[in-house]
Every structure is written in structure tokens, then in C-alpha cells.
Amino acid sequence: MLEEIGFDKLSLEGVAARAGVGKATIYRWWPNKSALAMEALLRAVEPMPPIGDSGCSRTDIELHMLQLSQLLRGKSGRVVREMIALAQFEPESKRIFNDNYLEPRRLALVSVLRRGAQRGEFREDADLSLVFDLLYAPLLQRLLTGQGDIDERQVQAQLNLVLGSITLPSLMDT
Numbered sequence: 022m023l024e025e026i027g028f029d030k031l032s033l034e035g036v037a038a039r040a041g042v043g044k045a046t047i048y049r050w051w052p053n054k055s056a057l058a059m060e061a062l063l064r065a066v067e068p069m070p071p072i073g074d075s076g077c078s079r080t081d082i083e084l085h086m087l088q089l090s091q092l093l094r095g096k097s098g099r100v101v102r103e104m105i106a107l108a109q110f111e112p113e114s115k116r117i118f119n120d121n122y123l124e125p126r127r128l129a130l131v132s133v134l135r136r137g138a139q140r141g142e143f144r145e146d147a148d149l150s151l152v153f154d155l156l157y158a159p160l161l162q163r164l165l166t167g168q169g170d171i172d173e174r175q176v177q178a179q180l181n182l183v184l185g186s187i188t189l190p191s192l193m194d195t
Contacts, residue, residue: 022035022036023058023061028054028058028103028107031054031057031058032054033047033048033051033053033054033057036054052113053111053113055107055110055111055113055114056111056113056114056117058103058107058114059104059107059113059114059117059118060117062100062103062104062107063104063117063118063121063122065096065100066097066101066104066122067092067096067097069089069125069126069129070084070085070088070089070092071085072084072085072129072130072132072133074133074136077142078133078134078136078137078140078142078143079137079142079143079184079188081133082130082133082134082137082156082180082184083177083180083184085130085133086156086160086176086179086180087173087176087177089160090160090171090172090173090175090176093160093164093171094171094172098164098171101122101161101164102164102165104118104122105118105161105165123157126157127153130153130156130157131149131150131152131153134147134149134153134187135149141189142188142189143187143188143189144187144188144189147187152183152184152187155183156179156180156183159175159179160176163175
């Protein structure tokens with residue numbers, strides 16, 4: 022229904038009618054149309070690209086970020102943009118977006134960064150949550166504003182800047 026009529030015209034009553042259930046059933050699961058729309062959008066976005074373990078955390082992060090940038094250039098990017106827009110106006114939508122979209126990605130990437138620190142690839146004193154923000158924020162900013170491409174060249178430059186700042190000096194020469 023979101024695709025058919027858009028968020029502005031969407032109503033929980035209309036969803037209930039389309040689903041053939043009472044309004045109370047819909048309200049039992051979703052407190053408002055923003056929460057319902059956010060959950061629908063989460064189902065429409067492609068799953069997070071897996072982050073493997075090749076033995077080199079930097080390589081694993083680079084591959085993940087390149088796969089993510091490819092997803093954001095397509096349908097998933099449009100869906101994520103809509104989710105972020107919804108999250109700006111309604112606390113429950115923001116919670117759903119953070120808990121179900123951002124947080125799993127943060128945990129996965131921070132885990133790989135931590136693994137890299139344990140292997141001696143990255144500084145152990147780096148704020149890994151901040152590193153996540155520095156990797157994801159430029160992609161999301163470009164997605165939201167349309168200012169700049171989300172392409173391999175841009176992502177690689179970003180990776181070099183961010184990961185270069187936490188890479189141990191002994192590994193920077195290799």
C-alpha cells in the first residue's frame with residue numbers, strides 16, 4: 022500500500038480493511054502508521070551484506086562497504102532513505118530503525134574492527150563505534166542529500182581515510 026498510495030494517504034484503517042481484519046488487530050501490533058510503515062520498509066530492504074573472515078579484517082571491511090554501497094545505489098537505498106525520513110518524526114519509528122537496521126550493522130562491523138585490533142591490524146584504543154559512524158555516515162549522507170555519488174572510488178577513499186587512521190604503523194607500509 023505504501024508503494025500504491027504513499028505514506029501520506031496510508032491509514033491503519035485502510036491496512037486493516039485490505040488485510041480483512043479489525044482495526045484493533047492492527048493497533049495491537051503497531052501503535053501508529055509510522056511504526057507499521059517502518060516495519061514494512063525493513064522487510065523490503067535487502068539483508069546486510071555478510072562480513073566474512075578472510076584473515077584480514079581490513080579486507081573484510083572493505084568488501085562489506087563496497088557491497089553496501091552497491092545496495093544503497095539500488096532499491097535498498099530508496100527504502101533506507103524512506104526509513105530515515107520516517108524516523109525523524111516519530112520516536113517509535115526511530116527506535117525500530119535504530120534497533121533493526123543500524124544496530125545490527127554497528128554490532129557486526131564493530132565486531133570485525135575488534136577482531137582486527139586483537140590481531141594487531143588496528144589500534145586497540147580506537148573508538149570502534151565512532152569508526153562505524155565514520156564509515157557509514159558519509160554513505161547515508163550522500164544517500165539522503167544526493168550530493169555526490171556512492172561509488173567504488175568514493176568508498177575506497179573513505180576507507181583509506183578512516184581505516185588508515187586506526188591502522189597500526191607497522192601495517193601501513195605493507
